[in-house]
Amino acid sequence: xxxxxxxxxxxxxxxxxxxxxxxxxxxxxxxxxxxxxxxxxxxxxxxxxxxxxxxxxxxxxxxxxxxxxxxxxxxxxxxxxxxxxxxxxxxxxxxxxxxxxxxxxxxxxxxxxxxxxxxxxxxxxxxxxxxxxxxxxxxxxxxxxxxxxxxxxxxxxxxxxxxxxxxxxxxxxxxxxxxxxxxxxxxxxxxxxxxxxxx
Amino acid sequence: xxxxxxxxxxxxxxxxxxxxxxxxxxxxxxxxxxxxxxxxxxxxxxxxxxxxxxxxxxxxxxxxxxxxxxxxxxxxxxxxxxxxxxxxxxxxxxxxxxxxxxxxxxxxxxxxxxxxxxxxxxxxxxxxxxxxxxxxxxxxxxxxxxxxxxxxxxxxxxxxxxxxxxxxxxxxxxxxxxxxxxxxxxxxxxxxxxxxxxx
Numbered sequence: 001x002x003x004x005x006x007x008x009x010x011x012x013x014x015x016x017x018x019x020x021x022x023x024x025x026x027x028x029x030x031x032x033x034x035x036x037x038x039x040x041x042x043x044x045x046x047x048x049x050x051x052x053x054x055x056x057x058x059x060x061x062x063x064x065x066x067x068x069x070x071x072x073x074x075x076x077x078x079x080x081x082x083x084x085x086x087x088x089x090x091x092x093x094x095x096x097x098x099x100x101x102x103x104x105x106x107x108x109x110x111x112x113x114x115x116x117x118x119x120x121x122x123x124x125x126x127x128x129x130x131x132x133x134x135x136x137x138x139x140x141x142x143x144x145x146x147x148x149x150x151x152x153x154x155x156x157x158x159x160x161x162x163x164x165x166x167x168x169x170x171x172x173x174x175x176x177x178x179x180x181x182x183x184x185x186x187x188x189x190x191x192x193x194x195x196x197x198x199x
Numbered sequence: 200x201x202x203x204x205x206x207x208x209x210x211x212x213x214x215x216x217x218x219x220x221x222x223x224x225x226x227x228x229x230x231x232x233x234x235x236x237x238x239x240x241x242x243x244x245x246x247x248x249x250x251x252x253x254x255x256x257x258x259x260x261x262x263x264x265x266x267x268x269x270x271x272x273x274x275x276x277x278x279x280x281x282x283x284x285x286x287x288x289x290x291x292x293x294x295x296x297x298x299x300x301x302x303x304x305x306x307x308x309x310x311x312x313x314x315x316x317x318x319x320x321x322x323x324x325x326x327x328x329x330x331x332x333x334x335x336x337x338x339x340x341x342x343x344x345x346x347x348x349x350x351x352x353x354x355x356x357x358x359x360x361x362x363x364x365x366x367x368x369x370x371x372x373x374x375x376x377x378x379x380x381x382x383x384x385x386x387x388x389x390x391x392x393x394x395x396x397x398x
Contacts, residue, residue, distance in 0.1 A: 055295030096254030
């Protein structure tokens with residue numbers, strides 16, 4: 001495969017992609033039109049039982065919202081990715097990828113879209129990663145407002161504007177899953193693409 | 200095995216247990232002395248790849264804090280447990296079980312305890328469940344205060360007083376993992392037992 005470094009890849013609306021990232025490489029996730037969300041998963045290459053962990057990362061950060069400088073830990077407490085640049089500063093790490101079940105349970109759809117979950121499962125299948133291995137994703141640009149008293153969670157439009165981006169440094173050789181989110185609430189009711197670049 | 204229904208079992212301080220629960224049975228988790236936490240895991244018997252999911256449960260509830268009436272969903276969006284009685288009303292579903300890594304990273308311990316994570320892994324091993332299959336637990340009585348603006352998480356003493364309890368109805372045949380928590384912050388700096396009863 002020719003060197004893809006620096007090339008801009010597009011993930012079309014309501015779809016997903018999977019690709020590898022080498023330790024030391026940087027992944028930049030770009031919101032080309034603004035107000036779009038990208039669900040991000042990372043697995044250790046060679047042992048895909050090691051995967052990003054919301055529960056460990058938030059525990060060690062003692063904070064719900066991550067931004068520049070924050071590490072993303074695996075279920076084995078190893079750092080997988082580190083956020084090294086972030087023009088938005090608001091992402092979600094609480095909710096699982098939207099799925100056919102999400103659309104059925106939350107939106108009442110009778111013939112639901114497979115959602116980010118289905119898109120991630122399809123994109124990750126060639127790497128031998130099954131749907132049960134999909135945990136809470138790091139939801140880039142997703143804006144979940146939290147009421148600390150009641151605990152109420154509300155999904156608001158992303159704060160990202162056209163061209164905003166977040167850059168992750170890979171601390172290990174990884175397999176990445178990434179989507180252009182399929183859920184109406186997450187992207188202010190307009191399905192849009194996501195761009196990404198590897199340097 | 201003789202019928203254990205209604206018997207009170209004790210989980211000693213800083214330890215864990217695993218047992219089965221049949222669909223329709225009720226599990227009551229009791230804090231015998233007050234201000235103690237019990238990490239709860241549930242797996243579907245016969246297919247332990249199906250496990251409780253914080254990310255799905257919080258998404259469908261649109262709320263961080265669960266109490267009486269709330270279902271706990273699996274990673275496949277099936278209801279596993281339902282909270283049917285709760286004298287406390289404050290639990291955590293954000294953080295992974297404390298582990299040797301927690302004690303190393305957060306407390307700076309050089310010879311760390313294996314924590315709830317190690318206790319759960321040991322208790323669940325006879326059921327063929329490995330450590331990589333341990334997700335975010337439902338942390339009964341754990342009191343994590345959330346600042347909705349900054350996202351700051353602070354672990355406060357549980358609101359549970361001696362004798363307080365939470366009862367879960369099993370919606371499927373389950374394997375349960377349960378601990379008396381090992382982390383100082385979680386239980387106001389005193390290691391205490393946890394009691395449970397199955398009816």
